[in-house]
Amino acid sequence: MSLFSVNEEKCKKDGICAAECPLSIIDFQDKGKVPRPFDHSESLCINCGHCVSVCPHGALTHKNLAPQDCYQVDKELALDVEQTEHFLRYRRSIRNYKSKAVEKEKIEKLIHIASHAPSGHNVQPVHWQVIDGKEKVTELSSHVIDWMKNMLKAQPDLAKMMHLDMITAAWEMGMDVVSRRAPALVLVNGGSKDPFADSACKIAMTFLDLSAPSLGLGSCWNGYFNRAAMSWEPLQKALGFPEGIINYGTMMLGYPKYQYYRMPNRNTPRVTWTD
Structure with a gap:
């Protein structure tokens, strides 16, 4: 045809x-x-x-x-504006997790949902990677700590502004402030020279982040892991990145240890109207 x-x-x-x-x-x-x-x-x-x-x-x-x-549109499932606001504001950054592992089927479902996120020109450049298991997460987080220690030597002012001194000290005391002992990490990777990859990866990860509570899961963006994975070669090797592929976002994932009962307010939006 x-x-x-x-x-x-x-x-x-x-x-x-x-x-x-x-x-x-x-x-x-x-x-x-x-x-x-x-x-x-x-x-x-x-x-x-x-x-x-x-x-x-x-x-x-x-x-x-x-x-x-195609997946058929069901207008009965459409959210009204109040439901939409509640759905979006209910989302919280979860940093305390139960020891329970996250089922592979649930992670696959989240990635399936998130894979329908928009991407420029529909190029769909996102490469997903799942780190499954608390032990593996901790092992990879140790590479992030090594990156932090290197940053404290190479760029001490920037490193202290990012609180890397406190995080490495906490690690030495047995506290994981990098990945919060999460049972799983989800990474969105893409081509280092792909002009669409950065925004597409972050939008897709946001879809996953917002979808997690529907499966009883909690999530939190892992900015420290992301920063290390973008530049620290030992971590890149441990993650097995192919040539030309870098990390654009990392998410902690697990079952929340605690529940939230209120949704805090945020600052009044700063808006410039141009007529």
Whole structure:
């Protein structure tokens, strides 16, 4: 088949697919005929699936996506504004975890959800990596401590501003302030020279972060691990990064030891309105 086919019996010739195509590669200039791909459209298509998803009639089938392959929209599951605010504000950074391991199936479900996060030009550049087990997390966190000790020697002012002196001291006393003895870490990695990777990885990780409570899990961004993984070669080797791949975000994951009962306020947003 060509880039897409149209079921002429279902098509209402309303042109919605052409209007919504982000690359404008669907020809609907002749309003009396069904849409068709422009010449050379196949080389421009980003496989976003908008044309298939937006058709109310299920008339368009992309060569890589059929209507029946899509997850159907259920308006009964849509959140209203109050539910949306509660859902987003309920999210907390969890730093105390039960000793219970996180089931592989739950991590896979979170990654599946998060893999649908937007990415520039639909390039989907995210490489997921899961560190499973408290012992392995602690082993890798020791490399972060080594990075911190090196930072205290090489850039003492910056290191102290980041409280690396206190964190390394706590480590020597048996306290893990790096990964909080989390039973699992989830990493989002991507190409070091990929212009889309940084934002795509962070957006995808945010999706995972927000989804975790729905499975009874808690999460927390691990900025220290991320900083070390971006530059500390021993940690990069321990993580087995392929050539050209770096870490753009690390998340602690586990079952919360404590529950939260209130949602604190934040500062009034700083907004500049430009008319």
